Amino acid sequence: MKETFRWFGKSDQVTLMDIKQAGATGVVTALHHISNGEVWEVDEIEEVKREIEGVGLEWSFIESIPVHENIKLKKGDYKKRIENYKQSIRNVAHCNVKNICYNFMPVLDWTRTQLFWELEDGSTALRFDKVDMAVFEKYIMARVGLEKDYSQEVLDKAKDRFQTMTEQDKKNLEDSILKGLPGTVDDLTIPVFKEMISEYEHISHDDLKDNLSYFLNEVIPVAEENGVVMAIHPDDPPMDIMGLPRIIKSEKDLDDLVGFVDSPSNGITFCTGSLGANQNNDLPKMIEKFKDRIHFLHLRNVKREEDGSFYEDNHLEGSSDMYAIVQSILRIEKERNVVLPMRPDHGHQMLSDLQTKNNYAGYSAIGRLRGLAELRGLSLGISRA
Ligand code: DNO
Numbered sequence: 001m002k003e004t005f006r007w008f009g010k011s012d013q014v015t016l017m018d019i020k021q022a023g024a025t026g027v028v029t030a031l032h033h034i035s036n037g038e039v040w041e042v043d044e045i046e047e048v049k050r051e052i053e054g055v056g057l058e059w060s061f062i063e064s065i066p067v068h069e070n071i072k073l074k075k076g077d078y079k080k081r082i083e084n085y086k087q088s089i090r091n092v093a094h095c096n097v098k099n100i101c102y103n104f105m106p107v108l109d110w111t112r113t114q115l116f117w118e119l120e121d122g123s124t125a126l127r128f129d130k131v132d133m134a135v136f137e138k139y140i141m142a143r144v145g146l147e148k149d150y151s152q153e154v155l156d157k158a159k160d161r162f163q164t165m166t167e168q169d170k171k172n173l174e175d176s177i178l179k180g181l182p183g184t185v186d187d188l189t190i191p192v193f194k195e196m197i198s199e200y201e202h203i204s205h206d207d208l209k210d211n212l213s214y215f216l217n218e219v220i221p222v223a224e225e226n227g228v229v230m231a232i233h234p235d236d237p238p239m240d241i242m243g244l245p246r247i248i249k250s251e252k253d254l255d256d257l258v259g260f261v262d263s264p265s266n267g268i269t270f271c272t273g274s275l276g277a278n279q280n281n282d283l284p285k286m287i288e289k290f291k292d293r294i295h296f297l298h299l300r301n302v303k304r305e306e307d308g309s310f311y312e313d314n315h316l317e318g319s320s321d322m323y324a325i326v327q328s329i330l331r332i333e334k335e336r337n338v339v340l341p342m343r344p345d346h347g348h349q350m351l352s353d354l355q356t357k358n359n360y361a362g363y364s365a366i367g368r369l370r371g372l373a374e375l376r377g378l379s380l381g382i383s384r385a
Helices: 016-021 042-054 069-073 078-094 130-140 152-164 167-178 190-198 205-225 251-260 272-276 283-289 322-336 351-355 365-384
Strands: 002-006 026-029 058-063 099-102 114-118 124-128 229-232 266-271 294-299 301-304 310-313 341-344
Touching: 002 058, 002 365, 026 042, 026 341, 042 058, 042 078, 058 341, 069 078, 069 205, 078 205, 099 294, 130 152, 130 167, 167 190, 205 229, 205 251, 205 266, 229 294, 251 266, 251 283, 266 272, 272 283, 272 294, 272 301, 283 322, 294 322, 322 365, 341 365, 351 365
Parallel strands: 002 026, 002 341, 026 058, 058 099, 099 229, 229 266, 266 294, 294 341
Antiparallel strands: 114 124, 124 310, 301 310
16 A cells, blocks of 8 residues: 555645655645635646655645535536536646545535544544434524434433533534534535535435436546546445435445446545444455455544444554455455555544644544554555465
């Protein structure tokens, strides 16, 4: 595996030199300042590339070129937005950056309810708590019809929890869900969020899959022509939330995806944390099955709880068998004769991370360094054994 680290650009407290010291050789980043749906211009791409290469690193993967909501909804100016996307593909290819990660999650990108959840050892982790989610939906955003998406037990617990919450707790929960997470496209307020969600009222899972298929049939030929691979990121968490359809959560969904366009350019970002939060996903089996389409790896481990909650555990602990996962990855790399870019996905806040202000949640320096070092050791151990 090629070791990479995500970098959020100049505003990131983790610098390119830090990434070098972590032992990574590749960087994963995006033009975070460009509005969703606009064209990425060559000079802007080149500037970031120069900066990365200036310290002797490589821009291994773009994460992400986001997909405009109108494309997901197939409405309004979606055709223009798709043309813009095609132009961005041509432009990044022109600059010789040929790997693009994207997702097709409606309205929200990844979602957590707690960004700094304290663990027994004093470090903090990201957490998705089903009861907190129910509190948010019922008492903070007042979503009509949410009851059918939760068990009575969770709803009862949500009622009790809400009564004990301070105003600050409520604000923290709202911010965690709507504006806390790095890499997401927009910070949202409740009214805007509600309006965006209402656009999906009549969009079923199948409709959204049709819209994804349409988008891919438009852009994949351009990607192919330019030697670019597209790698979809699975939905995180891998379940419908807030009544929104989520369509990339399981083996069946990935089967559908690869069938939309039969091309190696129509690929997958295999995120073991996102897919691992669904207990029905057999990750090593899925790696084998989709081996020709996996272009990018996000390695992390979640600890699943009975009611659908989970938290992000240390990379080698948690509910997924990281040994079996890395073994499968090394096997497919050998078979395909490729080296796949991998990034240690997220990490706890620990040691000096805990003193750093304005950290990007999940993207701490030391926590990810620990994850990367553990994964590096695991991989070396397996390949030498
Ligand atoms: C979270 C990330 C996601 C990912 C996008 C890809 O840490 O893995 O935000 O970048 O979903 O488009």
